[in-house]
Amino acid sequence: MAPRTPGADLPEHPEWLWSSPEPKASYDAVIVGGGGHGLATAYYLAVNHGMTDIAVLEKGWLAGGNMARNTTIIRSNYLWDESAGLYEHSLKLWEGLEDELDYPLLFSQRGVLNLAHSLQDVRDSVRRVNANRLNGIDAEWLDPAQVAEVCPIIDTSEDLRYPVMGATWQPRAGIAKHDHVAWGFARALDRMGVDIVQNCEVTGFERVGDRIVGVETTRGPIRAGKVAMAAAGHSSVLADTLGLRLPVQSHPLQALVSELLEPVHPTVVMSNAVHVYVSQAHKGELVLGAGIDAYNSYSQRGAFHTIERQMAAAVELFPMFARAHVLRTWGGVVDVTPDASAIVGLTPFEGLYVNCGWGTGGFKATPGVGWCFAHTIANDGPHPLNAPFSLERFTTGALVDEHGASGVAH
Known part of the structure; x- marks a missing residue:
């Protein structure tokens, strides 16, 4: 089979904005979840950290989960410094994202x-x-x-x-068109050579001791140097396969x-x-x-x-x-989560990273958390903006309690 040319002459129609390759046997990084956060994370891994040997694995169709089921509100007026910092970073990225992706996101x-x-x-x-x-x-x-x-x-x-x-x-603050956001990221990723693999459900992880070295999927095992979870409401299901209980x-x-x-x-x-x-x-x-x-x-x-x-x-x-x-x-x-704030960072397993717990506030964070999560994966340590949202805060008690502090649609 001739090698795929990323994004080559793809017609400008949603289902043809990106290729549908067969998954390879191994990647430098695998991202579990083909929604907004998974796509944005892959994008900033490629753009900010030069990582393009990446697969984004989606169990259904691209952005068919919460990305296509939210009400698209974008704002940053959160009470606590930690939340405000992350969401304001995201809003600033939203303000330039349409031009950066060269795709109409209908950001209003x-x-x-x-x-x-x-x-x-x-x-x-x-x-x-x-x-x-x-x-x-x-x-x-x-x-x-x-x-x-x-x-x-x-x-x-x-x-x-x-x-x-x-x-x-x-x-x-405002709104954007959620489908267009996913399509814009997907087209950009395809052109950079990132594999977007749909209908590929992750059913478990491959591990050597406490290190994660790959994933088990419905399309066979895939080895990976790093594995990042961005599976929203099903994050706890995936973590359970490792005996890792998330507070979600x-x-x-x-x-x-x-x-x-x-x-x-x-x-x-x-x-x-x-x-x-x-x-x-x-x-x-x-x-x-x-x-x-x-x-x-x-x-x-x-x-x-x-x-x-x-x-x-x-x-x-x-x-x-x-x-x-x-x-x-x-x-x-x-x-x-118990404090109504996200979990973004490392896990007890080497090579495994988690992004979950966004409640009803995930869409507005899409580019911002993608930026920070990509930094965490590439550097094996958190970006200053997502450092307060570590899993360890539920042990230390350093919670970011946004219950009712920032309006109805957290």
């Missing part, structure tokens, strides 16, 4: 409102605005009249069950879209009290997300009552949406 910096509905919400929100400003992140506190100026379709009347008492506002629980997370509407919603609105977040996609459909289903599950669907509550919350904030029709609903599998 339309801003994000986080609503406050009680005096405690107001205190917490003003605290977060001040913390953001100390970290050099754009953040403002808006009163109800200013909220109405930014998003006139929000009901800001005072006689509501949860009246809008103000909101935090991050103008640089997996839950369904649901979202929905409406029929196509004329442009009516200019920004992204998030509310912790009524627990919904709403934006309008580029084509015109409303995109609505809610909180996680309470039970543990690896299924990509959730309970109907969650959708009912989500729609009721949206109508309470936006009465004009009462007559909109739901077009479709879907679910993803989110991985949640």
Whole structure:
């Protein structure tokens, strides 16, 4: 067989933006998970560290997990310094990523409102605005009249069950098209010679003592100098094959879209009290997300009552949406840690690295965590931005507790 020329004359159509090679017997590095984080990690390994003998292994189709099932909100207005640092780094990468990948990501910096509905919400929100400003992140506190100026379709009347008492506002925040992000990374990786192998489920690891030397897959064993896990909600399943218990629980997370509407919603609105977040996609459909289903599950669907509550919350904030029709609903599998922050770093096994525990905040971190995780893999040590998110913090107690500190869609 003639050698593959990476990206050579591939038609500009999604399924032809990258090749589908057979996996080789060995690679310098294998990344488990072909979602946004796995693709971004491979990309920055190649661009920043010169590693291109890499395979990205995806058990299904490219970006068919949480990458294609999220509500695409991008922001960096997190409370704690550690979270704010990582997400702000990511946002800065988002701001140049479309040009860097030379692919239309539909990145739209339309801003994000986080609503406050009680005096405690107001205190917490003003605290977060001040913390953001100390970290050099754009953040403002808006009163109800200013909220109405930014998003006139929000009901800001005072006689509501949860009246809008103000909101935090991050103008640089926004949304992007999740599929396009995956396709842009995949095309760039293919052109650099990185193998993207779909329908290749990792079922276990090859080890010599405490060193990981490869993976077992449904398409045969693959040797690797380094193995990186970026498998989101199924990270704990993979780790269990090594007897490694990750402090992660997996839950369904649901979202929905409406029929196509004329442009009516200019920004992204998030509310912790009524627990919904709403934006309008580029084509015109409303995109609505809610909180996680309470039970543990690896299924990509959730309970109907969650959708009912989500729609009721949206109508309470936006009465004009009462007559909109739901077009479709879907679910993803989110991985949640005890402190609601991610795990990015080394493991007790040499040559094995883990990136998981992002809960509902993984999409916005895509380029930033890819950058930092690639650094960790290439240097066998964490980047300063992901050093606080080590697995060891659950032993030392140095937690990064973001429970409710940064709005509904963490």
